[in-house]
Amino acid sequence: xxxxxxxxxxxxxxxxxxxxxxxxxxxxxxxxxxxxxxxxxxxxxxxxxxxxxxxxxxxxxxxxxxxxxxxx
Amino acid sequence: xxxxxxxxxxxxxxxxxxxxxxxxxxxxxxxxxxxxxxxxxxxxxxxxxxxxxxxxxxxxxxxxxxxxxxxxxxxxxxxxxxxxxxxxxxxxxxxxxxxxxxxxxxxxxxxxxxxxxxxxxxxxxxxxxxxxxxxxxxxxxxxxxxxxxxxxxxxxxxxxxxxxxxxxxxxxxxxxxxxxxxxxxxxxxxxxxxxxxxxxxxxxxxxxxxxxxxxxxxxxxxxxxxxxxxxxxxxxxxxxxxxxxxxxxxxxxxxxxxxxxxxxxxxxxxxxxxxxxxxxxxxxxxxxxxxxxxxxxxxxxxxxxxxxxxxxxxxxxxxxxxxxxxxxxxxxxxxxxxxxxxxxxxxxxxxxxxxxxxxxxxxxxxxxxxxxxxxxxxxxxxxxxxxxxxxxxxxxxxxxxxxxxxxxxxxxxxxxxxxxxxxxxxxxxxxxxxxxxxxxxxxxxxxxxxxxxxxxxxxxxxxxxxxxxxxxxxxxxxxxxxxxxxxx
Numbered sequence: 398x399x400x401x402x403x404x405x406x407x408x409x410x411x412x413x414x415x416x417x418x419x420x421x422x423x424x425x426x427x428x429x430x431x432x433x434x435x436x437x438x439x440x441x442x443x444x445x446x447x448x449x450x451x452x453x454x455x456x457x458x459x460x461x462x463x464x465x466x467x468x469x
Numbered sequence: 470x471x472x473x474x475x476x477x478x479x480x481x482x483x484x485x486x487x488x489x490x491x492x493x494x495x496x497x498x499x500x501x502x503x504x505x506x507x508x509x510x511x512x513x514x515x516x517x518x519x520x521x522x523x524x525x526x527x528x529x530x531x532x533x534x535x536x537x538x539x540x541x542x543x544x545x546x547x548x549x550x551x552x553x554x555x556x557x558x559x560x561x562x563x564x565x566x567x568x569x570x571x572x573x574x575x576x577x578x579x580x581x582x583x584x585x586x587x588x589x590x591x592x593x594x595x596x597x598x599x600x601x602x603x604x605x606x607x608x609x610x611x612x613x614x615x616x617x618x619x620x621x622x623x624x625x626x627x628x629x630x631x632x633x634x635x636x637x638x639x640x641x642x643x644x645x646x647x648x649x650x651x652x653x654x655x656x657x658x659x660x661x662x663x664x665x666x667x668x669x670x671x672x673x674x675x676x677x678x679x680x681x682x683x684x685x686x687x688x689x690x691x692x693x694x695x696x697x698x699x700x701x702x703x704x705x706x707x708x709x710x711x712x713x714x715x716x717x718x719x720x721x722x723x724x725x726x727x728x729x730x731x732x733x734x735x736x737x738x739x740x741x742x743x744x745x746x747x748x749x750x751x752x753x754x755x756x757x758x759x760x761x762x763x764x765x766x767x768x769x770x771x772x773x774x775x776x777x778x779x780x781x782x783x784x785x786x787x788x789x790x791x792x793x794x795x796x797x798x799x800x801x802x803x804x805x806x807x808x809x810x811x812x813x814x815x816x817x818x819x820x821x822x823x824x825x826x827x828x829x830x831x832x833x834x835x836x837x838x839x840x841x842x843x844x845x846x847x848x849x850x851x852x853x854x855x856x857x858x859x860x861x862x863x864x865x866x867x868x869x870x871x872x873x874x875x876x877x878x879x880x881x882x883x884x885x886x887x888x889x890x891x892x893x894x895x896x897x898x899x900x901x902x903x904x905x906x907x908x909x910x911x912x913x914x915x916x917x918x919x920x921x922x923x924x925x926x927x928x929x930x931x932x933x934x935x936x937x938x939x940x941x942x943x944x945x946x947x948x949x950x951x952x953x954x955x956x957x
Contacts, residue, residue, distance in 0.1 A: 405555050412548045413711060417704045422687050422694045428679030430687070430694045436547050437752060443551045444745040447558065451738055456562075 401453045408443040412436060474619040477789030478796050482636050485800055488655065489643050524660055524750065525802035526611025529795055530772045531857030532751055536758030538771030538856070540686075540693035542702035543755060546858075548711040551745040553718030558741040560719060562734040563879050575809075576725035577817035580871070583878040586887050587821045593871055594817035596898055597722035600868035601810045603860040604721070605846040606853060608803035609634050610860075611772070612796060613850070618776045619792040621785075630850055633796075637803040638843045642836060656797035661750060663794040668753025671760035671778065679756070686762055693762075700924060709929035710862070716932070717869030723802075723809035772857045811838035863905055866928025870897035873932075873939045886943045893939030900931035 419435045426434035451457055528546075535543035564579065573579045576597065581590025612633025617626040624632070676682035687694055697703045719725060731737065754775070761774040765781060768774055779791050815835035820826045853860070873893055877885030885893075904927040 405558070408555060409552060412552065413708045416696070416707065420695045420704065422683065425680050425683060428681075428683065430541075430683055432541065432695055433544060433752075433755075436544055437749070440547060440551050440745050440748050443555065444742055447555065447742045447745065450558065451742055454738070457735055457738055 473785040474789035478792040481793035532754040533758030533775035534772040536755040537774035549714035552715035561737040591821040600864040606850040615795040668756035703924040706924040709926040713929040866901040889943030892942040897935030
């Protein structure tokens with residue numbers, strides 16, 4: 398978890414700063430304007446990065462899982 | 470005259486109402502039950518609730534409307550949700566833990582406890598109210614557009630707004646938040662299927678594919694598909710708007726409330742993986758708006774583009790199904806917002822000002838306020854001419870001003886003092902209000918800033934001012950270190 402969580406900074410850099418450098422229509426990627434395709438790719442990568450963080454985070458170990466014992 | 474579309478839409482509304490009634494059975498309606506579902510919702514329901522309030526008329530009509538009317542600036546909508554989910558991974562678990570421990574039922578309640586200041590709770594509630602009203606207005610507006618167009622003009626959009634508001638109000642009064650969760654399930658499947666279908670069908674039907682569609686738009690309107698060189702829609706505008714909305718995302722009283730419905734904090738962390746993917750529905754919504762650009766050019770109200778194109782393309786019964794999905798996307802979030810707004814007034818403003826008010830009276834007042842708040846929003850919606858996206862951006866400007874105080878409250882040694890939080894929020898909200906007034910009423914932001922910075926989002930600019938004021942006042946009012954020892 399130590400270094401993995403810093404990956405969460407990447408989507409911010411890519412989608413906010415990076416977008417300025419790919420702000421064109423051509424070349425189309427998957428039929429989409431380049432700038433839109435860039436953002437779509439990063440939305441998917443965001444999910445992947447969060448999955449990586451989730452599974453390396455000791456806070457999510459089953460032992461500490463609060464799902465059990467909730468009042469129902 | 471064809472009533473098929475309208476009939477299907479009303480059937481969907483009736484079904485949602487029935488689901489709400491069933492969901493309510495066997496549940497005693499205490500305030501905690503009505504607002505946060507007794508805090509017993511599992512991962513799936515919380516997922517649907519949090520997903521549910523994001524996919525609103527704002528997404529369906531507003532998202533396609535901006536793609537149609539503005540093009541590339543609409544991309545910000547795709548970005549801010551993903552960034553907000555990243556933040557939620559670290560933001561929501563500590564909030565949820567504290568809320569459960571202290572039996573907090575709302576966001577102002579949280580601030581009041583954390584800062585040990587009922588008045589800060591009242592201020593947070595007031596900010597939330599101011600921000601929620603445009604959000605509610607836009608749901609009613611969306612309902613108005615759908616019902617009026619689906620009636621093929623038989624029902625005026627003004628009357629349609631009234632009908633929509635009446636349905637939402639009834640729905641909330643009978644079912645509270647459990648009804649929202651149930652209908653949310655139905656609505657999410659419907660909206661997913663409809664948006665993906667339309668987003669694929671329309672571009673292929675009219676242009677033969679995405680590449681062909683975008684090339685045609687680019688040829689007809691050069692520069693429309695990329696961020697602008699300056700003004701609204703510039704790169705700086707895009708960055709500041711996306712970041713503002715990302716930090717404001719969970720500052721909405723109803724989004725905060727939905728987070729409190731969870732049974733375990735792990736739920737949020739898991740959702741942070743799935744919810745970004747859910748954002749991709751927006752892509753298909755954009756496709757609908759883009760497809761409409763060359764097919765039905767020159768619409769005065771851009772928010773109508775998806776629905777107008779649907780009418781031009783499909784036969785009435787399918788228009789009815791699309792309309793039904795649209796109605797549900799307004800009904801679920803609309804009901805969450807109404808619950809949040811009326812709870813804010815009853816529980817956080819009223820009880821904040823006179824703490825001895827009983828639980829029972831607050832619960833009754835909260836439900837009694839539902840029609841009052843709805844009427845207020847209808848009144849404003851009937852007069853307002855802004856686009857759906859512009860309305861929501863204004864709300865985001867206001868609600869984000871709570872973010873610095875929230876971040877401070879999550880730190881071990883909160884650097885933000887009570888006066889610091891007050892000063893920051895008040896100055897931030899005032900800044901948004903001043904610059905959001907119609908042009909010429911007051912100074913504009915552009916006249917104050919160097920030209921390179923003039924495109925910055927007003928709410929983001931206010932947030933910077935807010936952080937500076939919060940920091941300075943907190944430094945000046947910092948208590949002696951001894952005073953904080955012994956406090957958790």
